Every structure is written in C-alpha cells, then in structure tokens.
Amino acid sequence: MLFGEHAVLHGKRALVCAVTSRLTVRLGPRTDRRVCIESALGRHETSLDAPEPSIPFRFVMAALAHGLAGLPGGFDLAIDSEFSPTVGLGSSAAVTVATLAALDAHAGRTTDREALVRAAREVIRRVQGAGSGADAAASVFGGIVAYRADPMAIRRIAQAPPLTLVYSGAKTPTPEVIRRVESARAAMPAVFNAIYEAMNRVAEEATAAIEQANWTRTGALMNVAQGLMDAIGVNDAALSSIVHALRADPAVLGAKISGSGLGDCVVALGRPVRPDPALLEIPVCISPDGVVVERDA
C-alpha cells in the first residue's frame, strides 16, 4: 500500500501497487467431487458438497464457498507462492484472487476484472471482518492502482517507479491493528475524520503526481502520509527510525509505513545510494501484471 491505509476503510482514496512476487494457483480438474488443496503450508482434503474449513487455507475455502456455483466437479489445487513467509504484502488478497480466477476458469465463466475485485473483497471481508479491497484491486489489475471502495473506483496508472521495502522485524496482524485504530477513532471521531480527509487529499494529489512521473512530489507526499499514519497511532519507534534512516539517503525521495502499521514494512521511493546494512531490505519491483489466467494446451 502506497497511500491511504485505514482511511480507505472509510471510503477514502488509496494507492496500492502489485509487486513482482507472484503467487500461482494451479487447478487440475478431477473426475470425482473431492477438493485437494496443497501448498507449503500443508494439505487439506475435503469434498465439494460438504467443504470443511481449514485455518491455513481459510481464504481459499472462503473463495471456494463464493465460487461454488457452476463447478463441474472436484479439483486439485496447488498453491505456489514467492511471497515472503514473514511479510504479508497482500498475500491473502493474492491467493483469494488467484483461487477465484481459477474457479471461474474451472466453471467455464469469463472473468470480469472489476467483478473479480468485488468477489475477492467479499471473501476477504468474510474471513477477516474488514477489508478495503485495495490489495485485491492491485492483485487483479497489476501495476499501481488508484482505488476507492464505495462507490468502487479503480484507475490503473502506467508507471513503475523504483521502490525500497524494509521489514521492521515484527508485525501486528492487520485485523488487530484495524481494531486498535477503530477504537481510537471511536474515542475522537471528528479528529480521525479530519485526518482521513487529509489522507484522501494526499492520495488524490499522489495519483496526479505519479501519473505525471513527478517523483520529487510523490516522495514529499509519502512523507506527509507518514505523518498522518503517525497521527492515527500506527507508527512506532522501530518504523520511525527506519523511515528516518531511509530519508537520510540522498536518492530516497520519501519514506513511509506500508500497510496497516505497528510493525511490518516501510516503503521508500527510490533506491538508496548508501544502503544501510542494518536494514532488512526485501527486494521488490512493481509488477505491471495483475492476475493472469493460463489454460493448458
């Protein structure tokens, strides 16, 4: 997530991008009505007619419940992920989108991209209670996506600036961070609404800046966005020191928390000329591709 975290849950604009780590879901039709899911996380075998839940495959099973209609029969599903196991980076959205697309293909349905975002968002919300759908939009469309949930608006931006991603060494689960922010917001709604309004404005101006490839301005807007993340209470000492270490590099144009905060990652615009070996960098590039459905010949 580049801009608009948390505010996007309240109808504000966000900017999100797809990274080159890819997640592949391979669906092989079966002649019976069994469903066998397999990944590095383990194996889950159940039936199409009475599907049993599975914690490691909760997004896959929720996607199956959503896309059940019209399936001709059972299948084997092999999930292969290049995503870092410690860092989220929207892997839940990626596996949800990929599973839904594979199920659509299995059922012989044509996949409309906006409908796929809506379906993935519904699945994610069912699993974790909240979800803007922004990660799903990035997974579906690829590249940089300007996103608003309601009324849904998706605009893809054909730019791929160099990013630096640094892991803070710890992560609070997103639903837990959302709970804390919502509780703070409930105590001072007018203050949070004003901050979300500022975040919305920042995301709008960042959309224009990225479209114009104005990276100095995009970086300055990332710095503003970081302050707004701090204001809603999702910054911490570790994230803050990474942000300041990255900004001290002359080739870094801006740096902020990426994602819901209270741990996880910092994203910076630009590649440091003097990389700090103490920073746990995760190599990422913006991927121009979103979901791709391939059929075996």
Next chain:
Amino acid sequence: MLFGEHAVLHGKRALVCAVTSRLTVRLGPRTDRRVCIESALGRHETSLDAPEPSIPFRFVMAALAHGLAGLPGGFDLAIDSEFSPTVGLGSSAAVTVATLAALDAHAGRTTDREALVRAAREVIRRVQGAGSGADAAASVFGGIVAYRADPMAIRRIAQAPPLTLVYSGAKTPTPEVIRRVESARAAMPAVFNAIYEAMNRVAEEATAAIEQANWTRTGALMNVAQGLMDAIGVNDAALSSIVHALRADPAVLGAKISGSGLGDCVVALGRPVRPDPALLEIPVCISPDGVVVERDA
C-alpha cells in the same frame, strides 16, 4: 506551545502555556531623555527622540517604538531572565510583553490584557515577519491559554498538569522553520489546509479535555498532534527518538514537539517514573501567573 503550532498562523486554534521561568524588566525613570537598556546580553544606550536599533535588544527597541507615545521622559531598563539561553520557550514574547507593560506603567497608562497581547503581537510581527501572538497571550495571561489569532479569542484554563520538557540538542530559528513550512504549503495548499483543519480539531478537543482534567485524553491528543507536526515536515530523527523514548515510560501520557520544530524541545504530559539520563531535561512547571506590574512604594 502545547497544540496548534504553524496552524495557528492560519487562523486555527492553539493551546499554549506559561512556564515558571520568569523574565523581569525593571524600569527606572530618568530626568533626561536617554534610554539605557541592560541585560546579560549587553548594554544599549540611545535617546528617546532618535532611538537607534540594536540586534540583541530588537524586541525591546520595537516595543519602545510602539509604546513611545505619552512617555514622560527617558529611563533605565534592566532585564533579568531565568530563561535558558539555548532554548527559546517564548522568551521573545516574554521580553516584549514585559517591556510594553513597563512602558505603559511609565506613561501612566492602564494595561488592558487583551490590548497588551495585540500590541506584543504587532511588535513581534514587525521584528520577525510572522507571529501568531500565542506566546504573547501566554506571557500576558499565564497558565494554559486557548488562543485564536483572527478573530482574536483568548480563554484561560485553570489547570496546571505536570509537564516534562526535553531539549533535542539543536534548534532551527523559528522564522526559518516557518519559511520552510510555508514553502511546502505553497506547493500543496489543499493538503496543508486539510492538516491544519485536523490540527484545529485536535486543539479544540484538547481544550475540552484539559478543562475536564482528562489527562489520558489530553495525552492521546498530544500524540495525534505529533503526527500532524510530522506530516507538515517539522519532525526529525532526534525529535522522533525523544518522543518515542518518553512515550515508553508508563507515567507519560503523550509526547510531541513543542514549538515550531526541526529541533528545539519535546513536551510530554506527565513525569517519567524511569527518567532516561540520556535526555536533556529542562525543568518546567506551568506558571499560573502572567504579566505582573509592580510599582515601587
């Protein structure tokens, strides 16, 4: 300054407090028309009829130019300050207010407190180009003051919570910080206006929280305000690490930059139970007294 720095220059609400460091101006009438000013900074001697400027006494000389009318004759002015020489803490406002009050007394004029704030603000603006008048309001009224510049609104709050003040080790002159913030604002006025609106809201809610002696809420609002200061670009790595170090103490309810930023001080609500010896603490208490005019018997 507790809340609303920078935003207060744009008509938004701020909260400011007077601290126990006092500055004393002693005016002794002379029978000639000479003016002799003396303090730890040096001595400046000039005449009432053709006053010459002085860099160290620029606020005093500007106050003299403002309060010249009706003076019966020359005077000796002795300035004695308990303010730390490295940390500003509104000493310019204090010396301006004290000088204007002393000149009023010398001219036999009655000092109206709101008029004194207006006069001091005018003098400060003439010297440094910009100035909200919030520091002057605190110097005049004492205690905690909720302040808005235009239309001027001053409300004194009868509370004196314990504060901790930590010097960051460096300071960018306030007019220079204001120039940088104004230049960033000129590049993205809508974003800054939205942030100033959020600051205004925070200052309003902090006024209510302080009036109710709700210190947990006041501290939480200080943390929000710190994020908004970060968003407008006046936070830095040193200030940020002081803020996080203070917040880590269980008795500290909130911490933020105090003043224009890019150095200077961090203010925290509460007294640390585990004070960090690495922090350069400046002992302060909120002073219930503002300007006091005493006449020799």
